[in-house]
Amino acid sequence: MRSRFPVAIAASTGACALALGVAAPAMAAPAAEQDTAMVSVVHGIPDMTVDVYANGDELLSDFEPGTVTDPQSLKAGTYDIQIFEAGQGPDGTPALEKTVEVGEGDTATIAAHLSADGTPQLTAFADDVSKVDPGQGRLTVRHIAAAPAVDVRAGGEPVFTGLTNPNEDSAVVDAGTVEADVVLAGTDTVALGPAELNVAEGAGTVVYAWGSAEDDNLALATQKFSGMDSMPKAVHAGGDGTAVSANSTDWTPGWAAAGGVVAVAGVLAARRFVGKRD
């Protein structure tokens, strides 16, 4: 299952890029960034390989349960999202259909999944991609499984409690690997896990609990968002002043004094200026 994952993602990404050429011709131009949104798709309906259509254009084909696409640039606007059993679209009857509006600059994930009582449905989640402090990562858990309310524990301690389908909970935590499990809310009855969860630094880690408790096929799927890093607040790499007190003559006025600082900055500025004319 896991080893197939990257392959499935790569395949679906390719299909997506192809379809986007039709749906959003301006997407490749950086200038168009302002009127685009970043959209991911997650498939959480067991035992059904699907094709995904947006406004009648195929977005993803042969999309397997448990996979999550990378974020794709889509022109902002309103999309009629249709999910067909693989090979049945676009003229057949969609298994699922929903109108989704994506605004300029939005980052969103569309999930095809089961409701708490096991009915297939589509849910759009807004992805929080705001910056986190250095050394931290954002952990989000989304409950899209046919299962009752759950608690999510990390290292045995509840992190999120009373999470219900189709909702999410999120926290910024220290980056690193935690051992996580999912229990029925308010109990120690493990529904999923434990699993090793790597909360990457400066990134978003979104974990989906999907499948069906009744059919005994609950599973986890993981999604990553990068680019939320921020730089350390400062670098304090000095001590007691030995370098200036004992060896002060080595600190040549050329760079240690304010004049040197200006000159260095000036050279850099000049280099940038020259570079721009090329």
Added chain:
Amino acid sequence: MAVAVLAAVTAVVLGVLWLAQGRQQAAPPADFGAVPPAAASDTGRPSGAAPPPSVAERAAVRQSPPERVLVPAVGLDARVEGVGVTPRGDMTVPDDPAVAGWYRYGPEPGSAEGSAVLVGHLDSETGDLGEFAALRDVRPGDTVEVRRAGAEPVVHRVTARATVPKDELPPSAFRRSGPPVLTLITCAPPFEPERGGYTANLVVTAEPVDARQGP
């Protein structure tokens, strides 16, 4: 536009004056004008640095953390260990002034993208000069070699050096995408004990030397 040109020209003149001054006073005897080619042929690839096969296998997981950084021209040679941030969000700097820290949340030296950051103390709390104190003597073109676990060393050449107030550390030093560079950071005067010590950072930027273009 005219103002910008004037500013640029002024900056260039200042820079040249500074470089001339620096050359006169500098301790290392290297010929400034010939530095880039000479540095490459002298120290481009150390002998005996090829990793043994068992280590090369480990490189398959694409993690090659830095183990040692050397700037032969100024005698800098420091062991490197991975560091993160303190609870306050400052970059962690190894206590031992002989040891450099690699910011393990950012790119590794030798990565295809972004700025790999190495940091080292200028001096310690116990009167020792740090290994990174030697950075004050680096010149454009000086070779910076980073030896890695499970991968060939990567060789860089110094392209820029800047002294900035501590609270104005350029964000580009920690960028995780864009052209690959190596950024070396230490402290710099002024030293003001009442403000916690050094109030500036010295930032040295080095660009990777394409191994295929080497001798």
